Amino acid sequence: MTPDISSTDLAGIGIGPFNLSLAALAHNVPGLNARFFDQKRTFSWHPGLAFDNSAMQTSYLKDMVTPVLPTSVWSFLNYLVQQGRFYDFMAARFDTVSRREFTDYMAWVAHELGTCQFDAAVREVDHDGQRFVLRMASGQILRARGLSVGTGPVPNLPQDAPVCPNCFHGIEYLERQPDITGKRVAVIGGGQTGAEIVLDLLGADPMPAELTWLSRRSAFWQLQEGGLVDQIYTPAYHDVFLNLTDAVKEAAVSAQKYSSDGLTPATADEIYRQIYRHRYVEGRDIVSLHPGRTVTRIERRFGGFHLNAETPVGGVEELTADIVILATGFRPAVPACLDPIRDRLNIEAGGALELDTRYRVQWDGPEETPIYGLNHGRQSHGIVDPQLSLTAWRSAAILEDFTGKPIFDALRRVSAGLVDWADGRVSEDTVRIPA
Ligand SMILES: Cc1cc2nc3c(=O)[nH]c(=O)nc-3n(C[C@H](O)[C@H](O)[C@H](O)COP(=O)(O)OP(=O)(O)OC[C@H]3O[C@@H](n4cnc5c(N)ncnc54)[C@H](O)[C@@H]3O)c2cc1C
Incomplete structure (x- = not known):
């Protein structure tokens, strides 16, 4: 034909x-x-x-x-x-x-x-x-x-992650609908996707037995917002950016991360209030927040998962979970x-x-x-x-x-914007990643 x-x-x-x-x-x-x-x-x-x-x-x-x-x-x-x-x-x-x-x-x-x-x-x-x-x-x-x-x-999965119905990327969360009743659930990833999944799990009825939220980030950082921050989301700044050297571009993108990849304040506040309510009003201490942890290994063990996470001070923590949700971003x-x-x-x-x-x-x-x-x-x-x-x-x-x-x-x-970015003359010292 x-x-x-x-x-x-x-x-x-x-x-x-x-x-x-x-x-x-x-x-x-x-x-x-x-x-x-x-x-x-x-x-x-x-x-x-x-x-x-x-x-x-x-x-x-x-x-x-x-x-x-x-x-x-x-x-x-x-x-x-x-x-x-x-x-x-x-x-x-x-x-x-x-x-x-x-x-x-x-x-x-x-x-x-x-x-x-x-x-x-x-x-x-x-x-x-x-x-x-x-x-x-x-x-x-x-x-x-x-x-x-x-x-x-595409989903960015940790190397060797044992992807299966109980260990999956967050983008599939609502489609998978895992049965979390009485289970130990670990959410890996401290961005908005991880936060929205954690918030959903906090409101689940019945609840999981344990809910652990791990993030490589040093804290659960919120979105940086406001008119001055938003100046980097303008055509004017885009044109300036195109003229930077590759090294300065890389440093700038890294320094600007939380202007696009932080938690929405409303989501972060609601998570905090829910955890407070669970712990102090209902007396259910099932939630652990673990920032500054880099998950280096996830292994299947005894019908569940065994996780290793490196801490900023060089230690390694171990954790077991029945369900692992990988809110580990995209590439x-x-x-x-x-x-x-x-x-x-x-x-x-x-x-x-x-x-x-x-x-x-x-x-x-x-x-x-x-x-x-x-x-x-x-x-x-x-x-x-x-x-x-x-x-x-x-x-x-x-x-x-x-x-x-x-x-x-x-x-x-388009306007030239409200900020003078020192077009193309930005030295590599000018844009520093905050400690
Ligand atoms: C949960 C979430 C919320 C977000 N919220 C915001 C927000 O509020 N504001 C914001 O600015 N950004 C947001 N983003 C970031 C960004 O806007 C989105 O990720 C956006 O979907 C990216 O759009 P895209 O067109 O590149 O790709 P996608 O939305 O991923 O679409 C790609 C499409 O390509 C199709 N496709 C792939 N291969 C083929 C093929 N071979 N043939 C035919 N079709 C194919 C797929 O089916 C898919 O529909 C969000 C991201 C996520 C994950």
């Missing part, structure tokens, strides 16, 4: 928030044919962590389009209007939107746009000298001039579908695609057929790259680069 062959200008692999923003803004580019594919049956956003009360860590104005095109129909505000709930939303005076509502907004964009196709896994991508050739799981073949890789990061990865051209791509030591300043992946293919890497720029473009703050702005920059046309005036209207 002859395969079904079609063509497009730009093909996006994966429909998470980042390629979705590109799809939403591409909709406003006359003459551009862009198509996006996801292996999932419908749009979803980290369903394994979609707790009833999880809140966004970023403003709803940092949606798929608003920062560069507030007149787009694909804005969060238009979603509210289309759902008939604008006034009810405003009256609620939320500090932040729930992740569930923001997910519903993104699902609305993805399913209404008409350029996003679900149940459409991309199996293989090759390059025939002139165009990318995408082979879909369905057997369909698509030729495209440009590629946008938005397949997201960038090149998706398997790029295997046919993998040898031609520059890949950073940490596994991310190496990007130039235009978000183009460095590779040995023709300049006219670019590959854009979304969520691969934490080292090259800064701490803002894996989150939503500059997502719409990055999408607009990519679309202008791909079409070679100035389309989004907003890109040329």
